[in-house]
Amino acid sequence: MNPISTIRTGVTHRWTQTLIPTLREAPAEATTPSHRLMLRSGCIRQVAAGVYDFLPLGFRVLQKVSQIVREEMDAAGASELLLPALVPIELYGGTKRDEAYGDLLFRLTDRHGRLTALGPTHEETVTELVKGSVTSYKQLPLTVYQIQTKFRDEFRPRAGLLRGREFTMKDAYSFHTRIEGDGGLNETYDRLYQAYVNIFTRCGLDFTVVEAEAGPIGGSASHEFMVNAETGEDTILVCPASSYAANVEKCEIGERGWSFEASSDASLSKHHTPNMPGIDAVAGHLGVEPSGMLKSVVFQTTDGEPGWVVAVVRGDHEVNEGKVRDAAGRSVALADEKLAKEAGFAIGYVSPRTAATVPNTLLLIDHDATRGVQQGVWATGSDTKDHHDTGFVWSRDLGLALPDAPGGDGPVRVAEIRNAQAGDPSPRQAGAALEARRGIEVGHIFKLGTIYSKAFDFVVLDENQKKTDVIMGCYGIGVSRVIAAAIEQSHDEGGVRWPTPIAPYHAVVTVMDPKKPEHDEAGDRVARDLSEAGADVLLDDRKERPGVKFKDADLIGVPVRVTIGDKALEQGGVEFKRRTDEGKGELVAFDQLRERVLAALGG
Ligand code: ATP
Ligand code: MG
Numbered sequence: 001m002n003p004i005s006t007i008r009t010g011v012t013h014r015w016t017q018t019l020i021p022t023l024r025e026a027p028a029e030a031t032t033p034s035h036r037l038m039l040r041s042g043c044i045r046q047v048a049a050g051v052y053d054f055l056p057l058g059f060r061v062l063q064k065v066s067q068i069v070r071e072e073m074d075a076a077g078a079s080e081l082l083l084p085a086l087v088p089i090e091l092y093g094g095t096k097r098d099e100a101y102g103d104l105l106f107r108l109t110d111r112h113g114r115l116t117a118l119g120p121t122h123e124e125t126v127t128e129l130v131k132g133s134v135t136s137y138k139q140l141p142l143t144v145y146q147i148q149t150k151f152r153d154e155f156r157p158r159a160g161l162l163r164g165r166e167f168t169m170k171d172a173y174s175f176h177t178r179i180e181g182d183g184g185l186n187e188t189y190d191r192l193y194q195a196y197v198n199i200f201t202r203c204g205l206d207f208t209v210v211e212a213e214a215g216p217i218g219g220s221a222s223h224e225f226m227v228n229a230e231t232g233e234d235t236i237l238v239c240p241a242s243s244y245a246a247n248v249e250k251c252e253i254g255e256r257g258w259s260f261e262a263s264s265d266a267s268l269s270k271h272h273t274p275n276m277p278g279i280d281a282v283a284g285h286l287g288v289e290p291s292g293m294l295k296s297v298v299f300q301t302t303d304g305e306p307g308w309v310v311a312v313v314r315g316d317h318e319v320n321e322g323k324v325r326d327a328a329g330r331s332v333a334l335a336d337e338k339l340a341k342e343a344g345f346a347i348g349y350v351s352p353r354t355a356a357t358v359p360n361t362l363l364l365i366d367h368d369a370t371r372g373v374q375q376g377v378w379a380t381g382s383d384t385k386d387h388h389d390t391g392f393v394w395s396r397d398l399g400l401a402l403p404d405a406p407g408g409d410g411p412v413r414v415a416e417i418r419n420a421q422a423g424d425p426s427p428r429q430a431g432a433a434l435e436a437r438r439g440i441e442v443g444h445i446f447k448l449g450t451i452y453s454k455a456f457d458f459v460v461l462d463e464n465q466k467k468t469d470v471i472m473g474c475y476g477i478g479v480s481r482v483i484a485a486a487i488e489q490s491h492d493e494g495g496v497r498w499p500t501p502i503a504p505y506h507a508v509v510t511v512m513d514p515k516k517p518e519h520d521e522a523g524d525r526v527a528r529d530l531s532e533a534g535a536d537v538l539l540d541d542r543k544e545r546p547g548v549k550f551k552d553a554d555l556i557g558v559p560v561r562v563t564i565g566d567k568a569l570e571q572g573g574v575e576f577k578r579r580t581d582e583g584k585g586e587l588v589a590f591d592q593l594r595e596r597v598l599a600a601l602g603g
Contacts (some may be wrong), residue, residue, distance in 0.1 A: 050157025204499020226439030254425030262376025496557025
């Protein structure tokens with residue numbers, strides 16, 4: 001593959017004629033490497049929290065990433081279009097996502113008083129569009145995409161382009177009349193999965209594809225594309241012995257032991273624990289470890305039939321809502337505090353015993369919350385405000401019959417209901433343990449099913465002239481986030497080290513002394529020659545000290561540097577150096593330079 005294939009003839013730009021305002025220091029609020037280096041190298045400037053100018057250098061990178069995305073999406077059979085950023089609120093009528101998004105949604109009112117959103121993503125807009133134009137199965141499958149500015153009023157915009165309030169996304173949507181087979185959702189999903197692998201590989205990224213939570217909205221499968229980086233916000237879990245990788249929300253846990261046996265006759269006693277925020281404080285006060293406590297989280301069912309679910313995990317573990325839903329076999333949401341209190345749950349102090357006292361309550365117990373770390377004896381809430389109990393023993397104190405095997409459909413069940421974590425047994429390979437890594441989510445693909453088509457009454461006629469539901473998939477890439485992620489992976493103290501395919505320029509030609517006609521002339525000639533060969537060239541013709549120019553060349557991270565100076569010129573050549581080379585460059589004769597540069601670029 002030719003990494004500079006996105007261009008035919010390269011460009012030559014003169015530093016003095018463009019805007020690359022490099023900075024020695026980054027503003028103090030920029031702490032992540034990509035944020036600092038993008039500001040310092042003059043790629044972006046902050047306009048407001050999470051809102052940035054793209055300067056010429058940054059914009060060139062954005063264009064290159066966009067072009068790679070475009071080529072692979074087109075090759076996968078998707079058609080590019082462009083939807084508006086302004087979305088009338090009425091479009092959310094059927095999906096209620098304006099409410100679900102809450103404060104994340106930017107809202108504005110136009111001069112006629114009509115409420116409008118700035119699109120955070122475009123399922124509604126695209127469904128409405130395609131519904132208006134597609135009436136028959138013959139017009140499907142169809143995949144459309146756009147590369148467009150999205151708006152999300154993030155609570156905490158951070159790290160420059162990693163989490164902005166205005167950012168560039170590629171979003172694609174596919175429409176089908178079937179899931180399996182020719183033209184089905186699965187076929188397109190697999191094809192776009194491969195397109196994503198191609199895109200991130202071509203961008204020069206080291207990434208992991210992970211299984212993701214498909215969500216409660218009728219979706220059936222989902223994958224996230226994670227750039228491996230210590231600075232990533234997301235934790236992913238991988239099995240080193242198989243290819244299994246998943247995000248925390250989704251990750252399954254392998255075989256675990258369980259037992260309600262207790263080998264101590266500790267007695268139950270009640271303790272006053274007022275004003276103690278969180279498990280750690282309570283555990284400290286009671287003189288136990290957080291892992292010796294039971295954490296009981298109350299959910300309410302949301303499928304129309306009223307009911308409660310108490311999910312019990314070890315104090316140092318996190319309840320996983322998706323797993324609670326699966327174990328309960330019903331849709332659930334965290335209980336409304338007021339309703340739960342009225343029903344008899346002492347929120348903040350709930351114990352498993354409430355399953356015996358509050359009607360219609362299902363009790364789910366995670367495996368690790370059965371066998372205590374302290375001989376099967378637990379500390380737990382005591383179902384009265386400001387109090388906890390120690391000495392809780394399942395078989396003696398619950399007041400309900402305990403199951404004799406995990407799973408089942410009884411009122412008390414042992415089930416996997418917590419987030420996986422590093423060290424847990426792998427779900428795919430006996431004996432192997434899950435490892436945790438940090439990642440940056442750059443892409444997300446999703447089998448949506450019929451959720452949007454149902455909300456929009458979008459049906460088409462099938463082979464038998466019968467109305468059939470339209471099945472959808474959606475596929476996002478954080479195009480601007482990709483840029484920051486690339487820098488997180490590829491930089492050093494001196495600056496950025498752009499992967500060649502997305503570098504703003506392929507070569508910087510540094511003219512040591514532009515006042516000297518022979519330097520000036522050689523610089524021009526070399527730049528022209530390299531751009532004719534396909535490379536994008538930045539000609540550093542500034543009247544600055546060579547030290548300043550070398551530092552800037554490192555900072556902006558262009559893969560190849562060619563220096564025009566007296567010493568090399570006398571020997572009939574130039575100094576050649578890759579951004580990744582340590583120390584001084586090497587002398588390369590004029591007639592070998594083109595070949596040398598192209599080889600260094602991998603072309
Ligand atoms: P996150 O979990 O990081 O908030 P998300 O899951 O809400 O992201 P999606 O709705 O899946 O995001 O959007 C598709 C892609 O857009 C994401 O995979 C991510 O790469 C990118 N993205 C989402 N939010 C932002 C943001 N605030 N700034 C930059 N890129 C973003
Ligand atoms: Mg996502």
